[in-house]
Amino acid sequence: MTPPSVEGGGPGAAEGLLGRVGRTAYRRRRTVLAAWPAGLVAVLALSRAFGGEFTADYAAPGSDSQRAQHLLEERFASQSGSVVTVVVRADDGVRAVRGAVGELLTDLRAAEHVSRVEDPYATPGAIDADGRTLVTEVRLDVANGADMPVEDTTRLMDIAREHSTSGTRVFLGGQAVATAEGGPVGSEAIGLAVAAVILLLTFGSVVAAGLPLVVALAGLAVSAFATGLVIRLVDAPEWSTSLAAMLGIGIGIDYVLLMVTRFREARAAGLAPEDATAATMDTAGRSVLVAGVTVVVSLLGLFAMGLAYMRGAALVAIVGVLVVLAASATLFPALLGFLGGRVDRLRLPLPRRRSGTPPVDADGHVRPGRGWLWWSGLVQRHRIAAAVAGTAVMLALAAPFAGVRFGFPDAGNNPADSMTRQTYDAVADGFGPGANAPLLLVV
Numbered sequence: 001m002t003p004p005s006v007e008g009g010g011p012g013a014a015e016g017l018l019g020r021v022g023r024t025a026y027r028r029r030r031t032v033l034a035a036w037p038a039g040l041v042a043v044l045a046l047s048r049a050f051g052g053e054f055t056a057d058y059a060a061p062g063s064d065s066q067r068a069q070h071l072l073e074e075r076f077a078s079q080s081g082s083v084v085t086v087v088v089r090a091d092d093g094v095r096a097v098r099g100a101v102g103e104l105l106t107d108l109r110a111a112e113h114v115s116r117v118e119d120p121y122a123t124p125g126a127i128d129a130d131g132r133t134l135v136t137e138v139r140l141d142v143a144n145g146a147d148m149p150v151e152d153t154t155r156l157m158d159i160a161r162e163h164s165t166s167g168t169r170v171f172l173g174g175q176a177v178a179t180a181e182g183g184p185v186g187s188e189a190i191g192l193a194v195a196a197v198i199l200l201l202t203f204g205s206v207v208a209a210g211l212p213l214v215v216a217l218a219g220l221a222v223s224a225f226a227t228g229l230v231i232r233l234v235d236a237p238e239w240s241t242s243l244a245a246m247l248g249i250g251i252g253i254d255y256v257l258l259m260v261t262r263f264r265e266a267r268a269a270g271l272a273p274e275d276a277t278a279a280t281m282d283t284a285g286r287s288v289l290v291a292g293v294t295v296v297v298s299l300l301g302l303f304a305m306g307l308a309y310m311r312g313a314a315l316v317a318i319v320g321v322l323v324v325l326a327a328s329a330t331l332f333p334a335l336l337g338f339l340g341g342r343v344d345r346l347r348l349p350l351p352r353r354r355s356g357t358p359p360v361d362a363d364g365h366v367r368p369g370r371g372w373l374w375w376s377g378l379v380q381r382h383r384i385a386a387a388v389a390g391t392a393v394m395l396a397l398a399a400p401f402a403g404v405r406f407g408f409p410d411a412g413n414n415p416a417d418s419m420t421r422q423t424y425d426a427v428a429d430g431f432g433p434g435a436n437a438p439l440l441l442v443v
Contacts, residue, residue: 021329026274026334026336029337033335036330052228052231052232082143083139084156085135088134091167093132114138181414207339212260215327216253220324227316240312410424
C-alpha cells in the first residue's frame with residue numbers, strides 16, 4: 001500500500017529537483033556531514049591566506065562633508081586626521097594636577113599614529129566653569145578612526161588608565177576607541193538561547209528543536225570565515241558581520257523550523273524517513289528557496305544607495321544568506337538521515353503534549369487541535385468584531401511610535417561601563433550635553 005502523500009510529496013507524486021537533492025543528501029549523509037566541517041576548514045584556510053581587512057569610507061559622494069574633508073587634507077593635513085577626545089576629571093580641580101596632565105599628554109604624543117596633541121591649558125573653553133573637568137584632542141594620522149589599528153588604540157587607553165587615580169580620572173572617546181572596545185559581546189549567543197527556548201516550547205522535543213539551531217550555526221560559521229574573502233574584493237565595514245549574523249541566524253532557524261514541521265507532518269502521514277525528507281524538500285524546501293532568493297534580491301537594493309560601504313555590507317550579508325540556504329538544502333536532509341526516525345525523542349514533560357506526532361486525517365493532512373478549531377470558528381462567526389478588536393490592539397501596540405525621535409546614535413548609547421560612554425558622560429557633566437555635538441566649519 002502506498003503511504004498517503006503530504007501536499008503532493010512522497011512516492012505517490014513526481015519528485016522535483018529539491019526532493020532529489022534531499023534524497024541524495026539523506027542517502028549520503030555521512031559524506032555530506034563530513035563535507036561541512038571540511039568546507040569550514042578550507043574556507044578558514046583561504047581566509048587566513050587571502051582574506052582582506054575591514055575598511056569603509058562613510059563619506060557620501062558629492063556631499064558637503066566629503067568636500068570639507070578633502071579641503072582639510074589638502075590645506076590642513078595636521079587637522080584632517082581622526083580625533084580621540086581626552087577628558088580629565090579632577091576632584092581638586094584640573095589646574096591643581098597640571099603636572100600630571102602634562103605627563104599624560106607627553107605619553108600620548110609618543111604613542112603610535114598620534115600626530116598632534118592640543119594643550120588644554122592654552123585652549124579657550126577647554127576647562128569647564130567649576131574647573132574640575134578639561135577636554136582636549138589627540139589628532140591621529142588616519143582619516144577614519146575605524147582604520148586605526150586596535151592594538152595602538154588599546155595602548156592609548158592603557159596610558160589613560162595608567163594616569164588615572166582615585167582623585168583624577170582620565171577617559172578617552174572617539175571612533176577609534178569605540179572600534180577598539182567593540183560592540184556588545186554575546187548578543188548573538190543571547191539570541192540563540194532565546195530561540196532555543198522558543199523552539200523547545202514549540203516542538204516539545206530536544207531533537208526537533210536542535211535541528212534548526214545546528215543548521216543555523218553551521219551556516220553562520222562558514223559564512224563568517226568567508227567574509228574575509230569577500231572583503232578582499234570589496235570594502236565593507238566591520239558591522240557588516242553583525243548584519244550577516246542577524247540574517248543568518250534568523251532565516252536559518254525560521255526556514256529549518258518550517259521544514260522540521262513539514263517533516264513531522266509527513267512522518268505522521270505514514271511516510272518513511274527518507275520519503276518524508278524528499279517530500280519536505282519538495283514542499284517546504286521550495287518555499288525556503290523562494291524566501292531566501294527574495295532576501296537576496298532585497299539586499300541587492302542597497303546597491304541603489306550609491307554608497308560603497310553599503311555595497312560591501314550587502315555582499316557580506318548575501319553570502320551569509322546563500323550559505324544558510326545551502327545548509328538548509330544539504331545539511332538538514334543529511335541530519336534527518338541520522339535523526340529522522342528519532343525526531344521526537346528527548347521530549348519535554350509539557351502537560352499539553354500527549355503524543356509524539358501530530359494527528360492526521362484520512363488524506364494525510366495534519367488536523368488542527370481543538371483549541372485552534374474553536375478559535376478559528378469564533379473569529380469567523382464574529383469577523384467584524386474580531387477585525388475591530390485586532391485593529392485596536394495593533395494601534396495600541398504601535399502608539400509609542402508616535403513619540404519616536406530620529407537621530408544618529410552617539411557615545412551616549414554605548415554601554416555604561418565603556419570608556420567612550422564614560423567620556424561622553426564626563427563631557428556632559430562638565431560642559432553640558434551640547435558639548436558632545438561638535439560642528440566642523442571649513443570656509
